[in-house]
Amino acid sequence: MVKTTLTILFITISLLSFGQTQSLFKITQNDKVGYINEKGKVVINPVFLSGNDFSEGLAAVRLNGLYGFINESGTFVIKPDYDFATDFVHGLTVAYKDGEPLFIDKTGNIVLPKTYSGLYFIDSKRGIITTHSKKQGLIDVYTKQLLIDTIFSSISDFKNGLSIVYEYTKPTQKQKKKRVGVIDTTGRFIVPFGKYETIKPFLDGYASVELNDKRNKDGSTDGVIDTKGNLLFKRPYKNNSYVDGDFHDGYAKVSLYKYWIPEKKGIISTSEKNYEGFINLKGKVVFNDTNYRYVKEFSNGRAFIKENNKDYILIDKNFKRVGNKEFEDIPAETFKNGYAIVETRDGFGISDTLGNL
Numbered sequence: 331m332v333k334t335t336l337t338i339l340f341i342t343i344s345l346l347s348f349g350q351t352q353s354l355f356k357i358t359q360n361d362k363v364g365y366i367n368e369k370g371k372v373v374i375n376p377v378f379l380s381g382n383d384f385s386e387g388l389a390a391v392r393l394n395g396l397y398g399f400i401n402e403s404g405t406f407v408i409k410p411d412y413d414f415a416t417d418f419v420h421g422l423t424v425a426y427k428d429g430e431p432l433f434i435d436k437t438g439n440i441v442l443p444k445t446y447s448g449l450y451f452i453d454s455k456r457g458i459i460t461t462h463s464k465k466q467g468l469i470d471v472y473t474k475q476l477l478i479d480t481i482f483s484s485i486s487d488f489k490n491g492l493s494i495v496y497e498y499t500k501p502t503q504k505q506k507k508k509r510v511g512v513i514d515t516t517g518r519f520i521v522p523f524g525k526y527e528t529i530k531p532f533l534d535g536y537a538s539v540e541l542n543d544k545r546n547k548d549g550s551t552d553g554v555i556d557t558k559g560n561l562l563f564k565r566p567y568k569n570n571s572y573v574d575g576d577f578h579d580g581y582a583k584v585s586l587y588k589y590w591i592p593e594k595k596g597i598i599s600t601s602e603k604n605y606e607g608f609i610n611l612k613g614k615v616v617f618n619d620t621n622y623r624y625v626k627e628f629s630n631g632r633a634f635i636k637e638n639n640k641d642y643i644l645i646d647k648n649f650k651r652v653g654n655k656e657f658e659d660i661p662a663e664t665f666k667n668g669y670a671i672v673e674t675r676d677g678f679g680i681s682d683t684l685g686n687l
Contacts, residue, residue, distance in 0.1 A: 354384050374404035390415035408438040420454045452488045478517035491515050494529050520559040536577040563613030570599050579628040584609040617649050629664035632683050644685045653685020
């Protein structure tokens with residue numbers, strides 16, 4: 331009996347995210363990493379223990395237990411001298427040596443002080459910087475000047491020039507206390523610490539907030555602010571009703587409750603009495619129909635609503651029905667660029683804003 335040994339070659343190709351362009355692609359052959367071009371030709375032989383995709387013309391690869399960076403010819407431009415390395419973004423990367431993060435450029439020079447442990451770019455020039463003590467600020471990466479001092483416990487990504495920031499105070503008991511505010515890219519407070527209990531991300535120029543209203547015996551109070559920090563309205567939690575979504579097209583979903591129906595003994599609330607409607611930016615509930623159990627958020631001037639024991643229908647901003655189609659479900663919740671994924675009794679489809687499949 332003749333035994334034949336077959337060597338099976340497994341090659342895996344790793345691509346960057348959609349929309350990015352790269353000329354070389356990572357492969358794994360016999361547990362070693364190399365790179366091929368778009369025609370499948372091996373350009374850099376698989377000799378590395380591990381490696382990343384190419385980013386900005388360089389790739390972090392591991393050789394003899396240490397990471398360095400090669401160019402698209404396979405030549406080391408930054409010698410393997412690091413315990414771990416990440417991809418280049420806007421000309422910088424974080425490489426670790428002896429457990430210490432180092433910010434280096436494409437020549438291998440350290441460009442930021444060692445007092446920093448993390449960097450998240452918000453654009454090609456500025457980034458949210460983190461210190462070893464876990465404090466965050468905003469830095470101009472190329473001038474190395476702090477635009478916002480590292481005084482915050484957390485800075486969220488800037489959107490439309492605003493960031494929600496947090497400060498964790500020393501715990502009085504077992505739990506830290508978190509304060510939340512809003513700043514602009516100069517560090518100026520749009521909403522100071524302590525004004526609100528929570529602030530949700532801004533969408534379409536508005537953010538939902540929660541206030542600790544001592545006058546409200548039922549607990550906290552809903553509110554909405556604009557990008558200037560103005561409080562447009564506040565609405566106490568009452569009768570199990572609360573704002574339950576973000577504002578789009580001037581409306582937000584609101585959770586409502588049939589509070590006028592007596593509760594059974596020992597029952598505080600029941601889901602059978604819940605239903606949903608819409609509230610406007612003045613805090614007025616403008617759609618309140620107990621026949622409709624569920625509503626989807628507005629988008630592109632349209633929303634889907636569902637009557638009890640029936641399918642969803644499409645409405646406009648005046649809460650008038652659009653088209654005559656009915657839908658079993660709306661998997662993606664809302665319209666995007668004028669189209670929504672819908673489910674009918676015949677299967678899945680796509681609807682336009684007129685309700686046409």
